[in-house]
Amino acid sequence: MTVVGYARVSTRDQNPAAQEAELREAGAVRVFVDHGTSSRVADRPQWVACRDYLRPGDELVFRALDRLAGSEVMAIQVIHELTEQGVSIRSLTEPALSIDTSSPMGQAIVGIMAVLAQLRVDTIRANTMRGLAYARSQGRVGGRPTVMGPERTDAALRMKAQGQSNTHIATVLGVSTSSVRRALIRAQDKSGA
Missing domain, CATH: 3.40.50.1390 (Resolvase, N-terminal catalytic domain)
Known part of the structure; x- marks a missing residue:
């Protein structure tokens, strides 16, 4: 030993x-x-x-x-x-x-x-999920607010329709490419396309 x-x-x-x-x-x-x-x-x-x-x-x-x-x-x-x-x-x-x-x-x-220890982790996880579900039922969404408000999203949709790349759109709008991508996906999901 x-x-x-x-x-x-x-x-x-x-x-x-x-x-x-x-x-x-x-x-x-x-x-x-x-x-x-x-x-x-x-x-x-x-x-x-x-x-x-x-x-x-x-x-x-x-x-x-x-x-x-x-x-x-x-x-x-x-x-x-x-x-x-x-x-x-x-x-x-x-x-x-x-x-x-x-x-x-x-x-x-x-x-x-x-x-x-596992019981403690599972209890914390269950309480967190329950709290998030309640917040969603009250119309609250967690996380940081998006930088892609309605005006920027509309502008991004117009530029995308003109064939602009996500990178170009992000540069013009002053946001990240991933923010543009997520906003375009959300807009497509809302329109059902």
Whole structure:
């Protein structure tokens, strides 16, 4: 078994030396450190290297869970993936996270955490969809207002009828080509053509 450490600091100005020292004191023979990266980014360079380095039976030690993951769902996913890989984890500041994933109880705890995380994601998604459906029923449409109002759409339709390209129309109207394309599609859908 190899003890591997992972440290992360959010800005380039921060110094990870204290984290590294704590991890070495905890027995880490190798420490991976990311500088100036958010915990919400899953593919941090040293985190990816750390994951590649870990082998079944190894232990990953870190100062706190927020060094690994920027959300509960992400944290549970990381814990689940490490468990599946046969890697145990240990937080220096959160002893409850030192789960023995080689035991049936540890595996059950990780499984329960994964189910609860998925339930949370599904509940948020269902609530969002319900809210959007209600807003639509009240005549509200989400998103940013289109730059292609009725005047611009009429002008785009006239230019298109004259054989102008979407790129040319966009340049003349001062909008993006994709805005012109979407407006023309909406106008065609409304006319039933």
